C-alpha cells in the first residue's frame with residue numbers, strides 16, 4: 001500500500017526526499033511531506049493508519065475492499081477504519097499539488113502500519129523522527145467525525161481530544177492441587193472467581209473534565225429523553241449520583257464518566273479429575289486521563305481482598321494527557337463542517353478506545 005501511494009505522490013511531483021517509507025518487521029510506516037513557504041515555522045501532522053483488522057470472508061456478504069451499491073447505499077467493507085481517510089488525505093494532497101497550492105507551513109501525512117495491533121510504527125513515528133517532533137499539533141483522521149441519524153440528517157461533528165489509557169492485567173491464583181475425588185475448600189478457581197466478582201462489583205469513582213462536562217451538556221440537549229436529562233444533570237453537577245448512576249448503565253457512556261475494568265479472558269485447571277493448580281484471568285482497564293496505571297493496579301489489589309492473587313501488567317501501557325482544545329483548530333473545523341451542514345454543532349470528546357493519537361500526545365504533540 002505504501003509503495004502504491006508513493007507512486008501516486010511521485011506522479012504529481014512530490015520529491016523522493018519528501019516521501020519516506022519506514023519499514024519495521026512485517027509492517028511499515030510512511031511520511032509524506034508537503035513543503036510550505038515557511039511563513040509559519042512549525043508543521044501540522046495528519047495521522048492515519050493503513051492497516052485494517054482482518055475478518056473472515058465467510059462471515060460477510062460484502063466484498064472485502066470492493067465497492068458495491070444497492071438502490072440506497074454504497075457498501076465498502078474494510079474502508080472506514082481507516083483506509084477511507086487515508087484515501088481522502090492522499091487524494092487531497094495530490095489535488096493541492098496539482099493545483100499548485102503552496103501552504104504557509106509544512107504539512108505532513110503520517111501513516112502508520114500497525115495501529116490495530118502492536119503500534120510499533122506508531123512509536124517509531126511519534127518518538128524517533130526529529131522532523132515530526134517539531135510539529136505544532138497533529139490531526140488524527142482515525143478519531144472523531146460526523147454522525148447522521150437514521151434519516152440521513154446530520155446530528156453532530158465530534159473532535160476527539162483525549163483518550164483513556166489502555167491496560168490489561170493478568171491475575172493468577174496458584175494452588176498445590178490434588179485429586180478431584182478428594183476436594184478441599186481451598187481451590188484456585190473458586191478463589192479467583194471470588195476475586196473477579198469483587199472487581200465486577202467495584203465502581204471506580206466518578207471523574208470528569210471541562211471537556212467531558214461540555215460533551216454531556218451538548219449531547220444531553222440534542223438527545224433529550226431520560227438519558228439526555230441524565231447527561232444534562234451530570235454536566236451541571238457531576239456529583240449528582242442519580243445522573244452518574246444512570247450514565248453508568250449505558251455502555252456507550254460509562255467510559256466517559258469513570259475508569260472501567262472488566263474481565264475478558266479466563267484459563268484454569270489442567271484435567272477434569274484434578275484440582276486446579278492455577279487459574280488466570282485477564283482484566284482489561286480503560287483509565288481516565290490523569291490516573292496512573294499503578295494507582296489502578298493498587299486499587300484492584302485491594303478490591304480482590306486476597307493477597308495471594310498475583311498481578312502482572314501486560315505490555316507497556318501508554319499514559320497520555322488530554323490535548324488542549326485550540327481555538328484556531330476548532331474554528332477551522334467549524335468552518336469546514338458548517339460549509340456543508342450549517343446547523344451542526346461541533347463537540348469535543350474523550351475516547352474510551354485508543355488510537356495512534358495517544359503516542360503523539362505522549363511525545364508532546366497536541367493531537
Ligand SMILES: [Zn+2]
Nearest residue numbers: 049081082142
Ligand atoms: Zn482505526
